[in-house]
Amino acid sequence: MATPTAVNLWTVRDHLAADRGGTLRRLADLGYDAVEPFEATDDPAGLRAIADDLGLSVCSAHSHRLLGADDPDAVFEAVNTLGTDLVVVPYGLLEDAFADLDALKRTADTLNSLAEGAARHGLVLGYHNYWWEFESEIDGRHAAEVLADLLAPEVFLEIDDYWAALGGADVPAVVTRLGGRVRALHLKDGPIAKGAAHTA
Secondary structure: OOOOOEEEHHHHHHHHHHOHHHHHHHHHHOOOOEEEOOOOOOOHHHHHHHHHHHOOEEOOEEOHHHOOOOOHHHHHHHHHHHOOOEEEEOOOOOHHHHOOHHHHHHHHHHHHHHHHHHHHOOOEEEEEOOOHHHHOEEOOEEHHHHHHHHOOOOOEEEEEHHHHHHOOOOHHHHHHHHHHHEEEEEOOEOOOOOOOOOEO
8 A cells, every 4th residue: 555645633733623524625635645633532433434534544643642641542442443553652752751771761661561552452653753852862873763772663653854853863864774663754844943933
């Protein structure tokens, strides 16, 4: 199957809030193949029904509720309802989680544990970066790349090119080095300057 061209729905969150059906129809009319919800637990059945009707697939789903969740199974069930097998931790692991090797090991343990829970639901877990995973370096390597070595083989990365560049990464080189660990690219535009406005 060809890799779909998708829109992360955070990009159109205000439009979705005003008219979810009309917004998704517009994305389909523009030629997009798929969407990526920014919170899997927000009415997954309703979103799936509209997407199916429009011929849009759900390529993967973010959920910030996975970290610290009392019941991550509820998130995994929502992702199953959406009809994708890829669930992504989009944020919640802050700078100190990537500060040194010991912190990275704890971060990997957290993600690997979530991956085990995801697997019980037939899902594969991924992680979406911000800038600090690349700004922080361990023995001359970006912390994100060191983390990849510590993650279970099935855990994938969704590389956000803008945030990685903001953290100082040569993004094409990083993606090349990470190879098959990268199952999705999150593309957006903006000046490579902290605090500057960018296009989500």
